[in-house]
Amino acid sequence: MTERDENYADAVLTGQEWTGRAFEDCTFAEADLRGLITKGCTFDNCDFTRTDLGESRHRSSAFRSCTFKRTTLTESEFTGCSLLGSTFVECRFRPWKITDCDLTLASLSEAALRTTNLAGLRFREANLMGADLRNTDLRGADLTGARLLEAKFDGADLREAQLDATGLTHAKLGGALVDLDTAVAFAAAHGLRVDTSS
Template sequence: MSLPKIEAPKLPKELPEIKLPYEELESEESFHTGIISDCTIDNQSGYKVAFDKIIFRNVTFTRISMKEIELTDVIFDRCDLSNVDFGEATIHRTEFRNCKIIGMDLTGATVRNVLFHACLADYATFRMANFKQINFQDCSLLSADFYESTLQKTHFEACQLDRAQFTGTKLAGIDISSCEFTSLGVSMDDLRGCIISRGQASVFANLFGLVLKE
């Protein structure tokens, strides 16, 4: 199956270095066109803070709560966003590359044209999020929570999905055949139409108490 076509971030060839203010970010504040690199952003909160045409490179985010954050044409490169609260975010044409996003909270987020590549995303929360044109590539998603999410044109390639929660999430047309897991939180109805490998069939047989006959 071909991967979903994803629009890449639209960024100018050259971006100036910029810095965030040390004081608390103001709600509905916006930042445009620049690189933020090699720093720690600590103890910040804000509502509807917007980042447009921004590259975050080697940035650590700690004690961050930015409800309804807006990310457009953004790249996170080798960043640590563990446990950030981006609940109800709007994210478009954004890439997370080689990032640590353990426990990231994207509950209720709207996510479009986003790439997660080689990310450590264990225990990340995507509950009731709406995904369209998304690629998860070479990511660890152990115990990640996709409860009652909407997945459209979403692909999981070579990901670790053990104990991931998909209850209430329709997986019709979703390809997880290259992923590894020994258990998933999913119902038979949710799984209908999901694309799996022959080797994974035994996992689901055990999950639903079925017996495979040689």
């Protein structure tokens, strides 16, 4: 059964374990969810403004079109989760462990994700404008269609990552580690003619 329009604002729900629960249009604003464990739960259009999700653990859960504003996510773990279309504003992330997750269409504008392991994640058409991605591990990440204007990648590992021409021209990629294919695509995106025959 789906819980709709429920108000959990200011609730103290620390250390609970939820399995298979479904929430739609619910608010968890300023709730204390520290140490929460979710497995196979769904959250659609839910509000996590100023919620404390520190040290929480989420496996195979979906947070679709949710709002995370000034949310505490430090020491949290997301594994095999969907964050499709969710918005993150001025959140506290680091350290954040996120593995095999889908952030397609998510908004992480100006997110402070420096040194975070984001390898293999899906950021298709995500908004990463102005995000601090310095020294991040983005190996094999899918950044196709992502908005990367002024995103900082100095020291990031982008080997085998997928970036399109727009991302290659808009992002600040100086100092990033890339493979040969990305280097060639970067040169082409900047108008260079690359001779690959030699």
